[in-house]
Amino acid sequence: MTRFVLSTRRVVPLVRTDEYRQAWERIRALAEAVGGRAWLFRAVQRDDQFIEFVEGAPDSVLRAPELVSAREALEAEFGYGVAEEWEEAPVQVEEER
Secondary structure, three states: OOOEEEEEEEEOOHHHHHHHHHHHHHHHHHHHHOOOEEEEEEOOOOOOEEEEEEEOOHHHHHOOHHHHHHHHHHHHHHOOOEEEEEEOOOOOOOOOO
16 A cells, blocks of 8 residues: 655744644644554754654545644644655565575
């Protein structure tokens, strides 16, 4: 089964990062509730830059109505990020003889 990931890069004002992380926790919980997974990373040298990952099937996870609503609320509150959908690119490795 091909895996899919939605990645979003977002800049959040430093004074609001705690609020943002709390809002992101809702997205993580919703992703898990519909059978997906979610991760949040912060840039090492820029405390205001985050990258979000939500993994799951496009129809059952990435477009789940409750998750879409939570992402829209996050964007309304903290601004739009740069989002991209990715699909797994399997690599075939030749077996050693």
